[in-house]
Amino acid sequence: MANPVTPMQTNEADSDHALVDRARQGDRHAFDLLVLKYQSRLALVISRLIPNSGDVLDVLQDTFVKAYRSLHTFRGDSAFYTWLYRIAVNTAKNHMAARQKEAKDVSVDDDALDTDRVSGFQDLGSPDGEASAEELQSAILSAIDALPEDLRQALTLRELEGLSYEEIAATMKCPIGTVRSRIFRARDQVIQEISSQFPGTFLS
Amino acid sequence: MTETLRNSLSAMLDQEASEFETRRIIDSVKTQPELKEYWASCQLIKSALQGEPLVPGDLLARVNQELDGEASVDVAPAECESKPQVTFLPAREPLPSRFGAVTGQLALAASVAFAVVVGVKVVAPLEMAAPIADVSSESLEMIQFQLPVQKETVSVQGVQSTESVVNNETPQATARLLTEQDMKQMVSQRLGSYLLRHAENTAVVGNSSVLPLARVMGRDEPIE
Numbered sequence: 001m002a003n004p005v006t007p008m009q010t011n012e013a014d015s016d017h018a019l020v021d022r023a024r025q026g027d028r029h030a031f032d033l034l035v036l037k038y039q040s041r042l043a044l045v046i047s048r049l050i051p052n053s054g055d056v057l058d059v060l061q062d063t064f065v066k067a068y069r070s071l072h073t074f075r076g077d078s079a080f081y082t083w084l085y086r087i088a089v090n091t092a093k094n095h096m097a098a099r100q101k102e103a104k105d106v107s108v109d110d111d112a113l114d115t116d117r118v119s120g121f122q123d124l125g126s127p128d129g130e131a132s133a134e135e136l137q138s139a140i141l142s143a144i145d146a147l148p149e150d151l152r153q154a155l156t157l158r159e160l161e162g163l164s165y166e167e168i169a170a171t172m173k174c175p176i177g178t179v180r181s182r183i184f185r186a187r188d189q190v191i192q193e194i195s196s197q198f199p200g201t202f203l204s
Numbered sequence: 205m206t207e208t209l210r211n212s213l214s215a216m217l218d219q220e221a222s223e224f225e226t227r228r229i230i231d232s233v234k235t236q237p238e239l240k241e242y243w244a245s246c247q248l249i250k251s252a253l254q255g256e257p258l259v260p261g262d263l264l265a266r267v268n269q270e271l272d273g274e275a276s277v278d279v280a281p282a283e284c285e286s287k288p289q290v291t292f293l294p295a296r297e298p299l300p301s302r303f304g305a306v307t308g309q310l311a312l313a314a315s316v317a318f319a320v321v322v323g324v325k326v327v328a329p330l331e332m333a334a335p336i337a338d339v340s341s342e343s344l345e346m347i348q349f350q351l352p353v354q355k356e357t358v359s360v361q362g363v364q365s366t367e368s369v370v371n372n373e374t375p376q377a378t379a380r381l382l383t384e385q386d387m388k389q390m391v392s393q394r395l396g397s398y399l400l401r402h403a404e405n406t407a408v409v410g411n412s413s414v415l416p417l418a419r420v421m422g423r424d425e426p427i428e
Contacts, residue, residue, distance in 0.1 A: 140252040165218065180214075180220065
């Protein structure tokens with residue numbers, strides 16, 4: 001039976017909406033999953049609007065706090081990420097407007113204080129931290145390269161190309177269940193590899 | 205954390221999990237925190253592949269800390285006592301005084317309406333009963349004015365006995381019709397005077413005089 005809506009669209013809405021419904025009922029664990037799911041994606045959006053990396057984290061935090069407070073206004077007409085994206089952009093714009101107003105109001109004597117504050121924000125993204133992030137990213141990519149061909153291909157088609165399981169199955173000429181199993185095993189092996197190289201890097 | 209749960213979580217991450225699996229994962233996260241960690245690890249792989257910034261792990265803790273702090277402020281009794289609404293509301297004197305003024309106006313309007321109703325119920329029956337009781341002593345002009353009409357009706361029927369019945373009953377019926385009209389005119393006049401007096405009083409009190417005055421000005425015709 002052909003479905004007019006692709007499984008990816010259907011399940012994306014169902015998955016996020018299920019989490020939103022639970023979060024609305026006060027299930028903070030469900031909201032945690034939404035934060036973990038979209039934090040990097042939103043950080044990329046905000047970093048394009050705000051140059052200071054320290055401010056990016058503050059705006060990101062404000063975005064999720066505002067989102068949680070406003071969950072009752074999410075009607076589900078659009079994707080949850082679209083709704084979240086608008087909150088992030090508005091929060092970033094308000095933040096930049098406030099920064100510009102502060103810059104106009106600041107006096108010459110206050111410049112030193114402002115400089116100290118900027119350097120404090122920069123400490124959040126210190127060279128050590130940036131190096132470890134790059135190192136971690138490199139290790140993850142190396143672990144993916146080391147995967148068996150079928151697992152690596154399934155994972156990259158999913159993560160880089162954004163294909164659905166059905167589309168990957170058609171590309172790799174295998175059942176959807178096999179695609180699902182390959183992607184799961186690929187992730188499992190990468191997590192085990194990185195956890196051994198960087199103990200404590202992953203939350204587990 | 206079983207392999208089955210991790211498999212379902214991986215599929216849920218790709219929006220490929222069934223509704224049952226999604227529900228089971230959300231339920232299991234409450235009792236198995238390692239599922240949340242596995243979820244975060246899978247997201248980290250995704251971010252590394254797509255070149256997204258790696259967000260520090262304490263962001264979630266910061267968000268939860270702010271939300272928890274917000275919740276604790278809401279339930280703190282000390283915070284509730286220091287809310288401005290609690291101290292502000294007793295200081296608002298204009299609210300009771302305005303309420304009292306409105307209540308007084310409503311009471312005045314209700315009393316006027318009650319007086320009108322009493323006037324209709326008490327005064328009108330007395331004035332209506334008198335003409336009916338004294339119908340024999342009523343002026344013949346009124347009765348004779350109506351009699352030809354009744355006779356014409358009876359003559360159309362062509363029955364003599366009916367005419368006699370009509371001759372016996374017509375004076376009372378005619379008198380009742382006439383006195384009801386008079387009563388309506390009397391009530392209309394009295395009601396008009398009541399409303400005019402009410403409009404004059406409310407004009408002194410406030411804006412509420414507009415409505416009764418409009419009603420009075422609109423009453424050119426007597427009540428039917």
